Amino acid sequence: MASKLLIVDDEPLARARLRAQLAELAADAVIGEASTGLQALELVQAWHPDIVLLDIRMPGMDGLETARHLLRLPHPPAIIFTTAFNEHALAAFETQAIDYLLKPVRLERLQSALTRARLFTSAQLRELAGDRAEPVARTHFSALSKGSLRLVHVQDVRYLQADQGYVTVNFATGELLIQESLRALEEEFREAFVRIHRNTLVAVAYVLGLERDGVGNCSVQLDGLVEKLPISRRLLSDVRRRLRANAAGAD
Amino acid sequence: MQQQRAPSPTIFLPDLCGVRALFAVVMVSELLVFVLMLTRTGFTMSALSELALLSLYVQFIALSAAAALCMSRPGLSRLPETWAVLLSYGFILAMVSGVCELAWWVLNPALGDGALINLSHRDFFWRTLGISAIAAALILRYFYVQFHWQQQTAAEARARLQALQARIRPHFFFNCMNTIASLTRSDPVSAERAVEDLADLFRASLSDDRDLVTLAEEFELVRHYLRIEALRLGPRLQVEWRVAEVPLTAMIPQLTLQPLLENAIYHGIEPLASGGIIILEGRVHGADIEFVIRNPFSTGLQQHAGNRVAQENVRLRLAAHFGARGRLTPAVTGGEYLVSVWLPLQRES
Numbered sequence: 177m178a179s180k181l182l183i184v185d186d187e188p189l190a191r192a193r194l195r196a197q198l199a200e201l202a203a204d205a206v207i208g209e210a211s212t213g214l215q216a217l218e219l220v221q222a223w224h225p226d227i228v229l230l231d232i233r234m235p236g237m238d239g240l241e242t243a244r245h246l247l248r249l250p251h252p253p254a255i256i257f258t259t260a261f262n263e264h265a266l267a268a269f270e271t272q273a274i275d276y277l278l279k280p281v282r283l284e285r286l287q288s289a290l291t292r293a294r295l296f297t298s299a300q301l302r303e304l305a306g307d308r309a310e311p312v313a314r315t316h317f318s319a320l321s322k323g324s325l326r327l328v329h330v331q332d333v334r335y336l337q338a339d340q341g342y343v344t345v346n347f348a349t350g351e352l353l354i355q356e357s358l359r360a361l362e363e364e365f366r367e368a369f370v371r372i373h374r375n376t377l378v379a380v381a382y383v384l385g386l387e388r389d390g391v392g393n394c395s396v397q398l399d400g401l402v403e404k405l406p407i408s409r410r411l412l413s414d415v416r417r418r419l420r421a422n423a424a425g426a427d
Numbered sequence: 428m429q430q431q432r433a434p435s436p437t438i439f440l441p442d443l444c445g446v447r448a449l450f451a452v453v454m455v456s457e458l459l460v461f462v463l464m465l466t467r468t469g470f471t472m473s474a475l476s477e478l479a480l481l482s483l484y485v486q487f488i489a490l491s492a493a494a495a496l497c498m499s500r501p502g503l504s505r506l507p508e509t510w511a512v513l514l515s516y517g518f519i520l521a522m523v524s525g526v527c528e529l530a531w532w533v534l535n536p537a538l539g540d541g542a543l544i545n546l547s548h549r550d551f552f553w554r555t556l557g558i559s560a561i562a563a564a565l566i567l568r569y570f571y572v573q574f575h576w577q578q579q580t581a582a583e584a585r586a587r588l589q590a591l592q593a594r595i596r597p598h599f600f601f602n603c604m605n606t607i608a609s610l611t612r613s614d615p616v617s618a619e620r621a622v623e624d625l626a627d628l629f630r631a632s633l634s635d636d637r638d639l640v641t642l643a644e645e646f647e648l649v650r651h652y653l654r655i656e657a658l659r660l661g662p663r664l665q666v667e668w669r670v671a672e673v674p675l676t677a678m679i680p681q682l683t684l685q686p687l688l689e690n691a692i693y694h695g696i697e698p699l700a701s702g703g704i705i706i707l708e709g710r711v712h713g714a715d716i717e718f719v720i721r722n723p724f725s726t727g728l729q730q731h732a733g734n735r736v737a738q739e740n741v742r743l744r745l746a747a748h749f750g751a752r753g754r755l756t757p758a759v760t761g762g763e764y765l766v767s768v769w770l771p772l773q774r775e776s
Contacts, residue, residue, distance in 0.1 A: 186700070187602070187659050193609030212700050233598070235700040260601035279601060280608040 179294070182208045182225040184216040184242070185258070186234045190279065194229055194258070194286075201287050213237030214327070217245055221324055225253050227293045229277075232259040237315050243273065245318040249325060254293035313364050317345050319354045328352055330368065334382045334398050335405060336361055338375040348400055370418045372396055372407045380422050386415070438504035438511055439574035444497040449490075456489035457482060459562055484534075488526045488559060492519040516567060523559040527552055595632050596689060596737075606658050621658060624651035631681055639748065641775050643675040649685050649707075656692055663702025664692065673709035673716055678773045680744045686737040687720045687766050695722025695764060715752065716772050724764035738766065745770060 181198055185191045191209050198207055208223060210216040214237055220228065228246065232239035243255045260279045274296060275289035316327045332347040338358040345352040362371055369377040384397045387404060394412055395404035407415055441448050460482050464474070495518045503511040531548055546554070603625055610618035631648050657664055666688075684707070691705045703723040710717045738755060745753030745768070754769040 186697075187606070188661055189606045189609040189658060190602075192613060193605065196609075196612055233697070235698045260605060261598045279605040281605075 179227065180206045180208065180223065180225040182210060182216065182219060182223070182228045182253070184210045184213070184228060184234070184239070185231040186211050187231075190231065190258075194281065197281065197283055197286055200283065201290065213239065213242035216242055217325060217327065220246055220253055221249070224251065227256065227290065228253045229256050229258055230273075232257055241314050241316070244314065245316065245325060245327065248318055248320055250320070250323065254296050256289045256293060313367065317352060317354055319345075319352045321352075326352060330365065331381075333379055334401055335376060335378040336369065337377075346401075370415055372405060372411055372415050374408060376405055378405060380418065383419060386419075438500065439508070439571045440496055440500055440503065440511070440515060441570060442497070442500065443493045449493065452489050452493045453486065455566070456485045459558075460485050463558070484526075484530060487530075488523050488555075491526055492522045492559075492563070495519070495522045512567065512571065516563060519563040519567075520556065520560060523556055523563075524552070527555040595629070596693070598693070599689060602659055603655055606655070610658070617658065621655055624655050627651050628655075628685070631685075634681065638681055639678040639773075640681045641675060642673060642677045642679055645679050645681065645684055646670070646675070648682070649688060652685050652688065660692070660696060660702065663699070664696050665702065665704040667704060667706045670707060670709035672711055673718075674711075674772075674774065676775045677716055678775060679770060680748050683741055683745065683768065683770075684718060684720070686741055687768070690737050690766070691720050691722035691764075695724060699723060711772060714772055715769055718768045719765055720768075721763050721765045724759055724762055741768070 179202065181202070183191050183194045183198075185194070188211075191211075195207055195209070198205060208219060208225060210219050213234055216228065216230070219225070230239040230243060234242075237245075239257060239259075243257070246252050246255060255273045256275045256277060257273045258277045258279055258281060274293045277285055277289055314330065316329055317333065318325055318327050320326075328345055328347050334346050334348070336358065337344045337346065341355065342353045343356055343358055343361065345354055358375065358377065362369065362377055365377070368379055368381065370380055371377050378396060378398060382399045382401075384399050386394055386396055386407065388394050394407040394409070396407055396415070397404055443449065443452065460478065463481060463485075464478055467474070467477075496515055499515070499518055503514060506514065531551060603621070607618050607621050607625075610621060627648065628651055653664075653666055688705065688707065695705065696703050706719075706721040708719045708721075710719075738757060742755040745755060747753075749770050752769065752771045755766065757764070757766045759765075
């Protein structure tokens with residue numbers, strides 16, 4: 177059976193070895209290569225491989241996060257993780273991947289992983305994505321728009337606002353709608369965001385200052401944003417404490 | 428993968444329900460009986476029957492105490508150690524008192540007055556309790572010391588393993604193996620050299636680190652290491668050596684620089700898709716040498732625990748060799764992470 181396979185690894189020699197092994201196992205397969213997570217996301221959308229062999233430790237976006245974005249696609253590829261050392265990846269793997277290979281990969285193991293991968297349907301693959309809190313914060317938000325995946329770097333995001341089951345991700349050049357719970361996002365991005373309202377998290381790095389109007393309502397002014405976002409009274413002291421801690425940490 | 432280990436005991440008392448432990452209890456009690464018999468003046472024919480009766484009495488006490496400790500051990504192991512010690516001692520003395528009273532009120536009348544015990548009740552009770560208290564204290568002390576000695580041995584073994592892992596990072600090792608596997612097909616000559624380099628690195632890691640080596644030897648090892656990393660990372664890894672100033676005959680603890688360069692690559696170069704440059708600089712300040720290792724540092728990256736382990740290991744070895752003159756200080760300035768190492772300039776003798 178002819179199939180399209182994508183190898184994602186930042187080390188050229190690691191890719192070369194997998195390519196040689198795949199050529200041995202599936203002579204009629206078409207093999208592509210990517211050296212970063214972002215490149216893999218682009219290639220998967222342009223080229224639609226059936227199976228992606230994904231290294232976990234990579235610069236920029238790591239393999240676990242890449243997999244998470246890939247699984248949002250309407251027809252996600254089957255993902256097989258490869259890694260040299262299984263430090264903390266195991267838990268994440270169990271929910272996202274078809275299989276998990278330790279490098280140097282044995283030919284027999286690779287074959288059984290490929291066989292397993294071909295048994296999965298795309299519906300089953302999407303189910304693997306599941307919505308849950310991540311052990312490690314992502315570097316990007318992603319959403320499908322017109323069939324393709326849009327990515328926004330977390331550092332570019334000014335605020336997150338929940339509205340009717342969706343969360344709006346606001347950044348300098350636009351907005352993104354993602355289908356995640358604000359509570360899970362708050363948990364995942366604890367480091368960079370603070371809750372100012374029942375439905376809003378703001379990026380601490382973008383906060384210019386707090387303002388109080390005539391009737392005692394407080395709002396926050398964000399860098400590059402004309403409108404001010406209201407702070408709920410209940411959370412005001414938390415927000416203040418957080419901004420102070422952040423200012424102290426920056427010095 | 429977390430390895431399953433047999434649960435280590437958390438209490439100083441051995442399991443006194445086991446056959447081996449019970450046998451030991453019987454033997455020790457019998458030895459105590461012999462000691463007591465030897466203190467008697469004069470041996471008569473009745474000594475044998477006295478020995479038998481005394482054995483019965485002492486074994487009775489020892490086995491009851493062992494049974495009490497055996498049953499209370501699970502409960503005691505949940506208590507703080509001081510409490511466990513005091514309570515087990517208390518249990519033993521309570522059992523002793525119980526058996527002693529039983530012997531006085533049941534055994535003694537049955538054998539006829541004075542046949543067994545020619546002491547007053549009070550005398551009998553206090554002597555039994557006194558001897559038992561001393562013997563029990565000795566035995567508990569023995570258990571206690573034995574337990575802590577075992578604990579310490581296990582802890583030392585774990586520490587040695589951790590030190591070894593700090594020197595040979597699994598991430599590096601397995602990636603290296605993968606690189607060699609890949610080169611074996613495409614470039615057997617490079618594969619061969621990588622195996623040799625890795626072997627040298629391992630030999631150094633496993634050697635006794637009390638030895639000082641010359642800087643020339645340490646540099647050689649670092650070059651072998653960097654050659655392996657260059658195979659993996661290709662043009663992403665650039666290393667600049669600025670070490671002309673330091674004499675190659677200077678002495679340095681083996682594997683001082685290599686683990687720090689490994690850190691620099693793991694934390695500074697690998698997270699960058701386009702790679703970066705590592706600078707190794709050596710300077711002479713009067714009677715001291717300073718090495719500075721710099722690598723790119725981006726704020727988004729956290730320093731992992733592994734970094735600390737390797738640094739701590741180098742720091743400890745520097746301190747062990749040179750006292751206060753051997754130092755290691757990390758710092759972050761701008762977009763750079765740097766580690767500075769100081770050591771006295773000692774030439775090969």
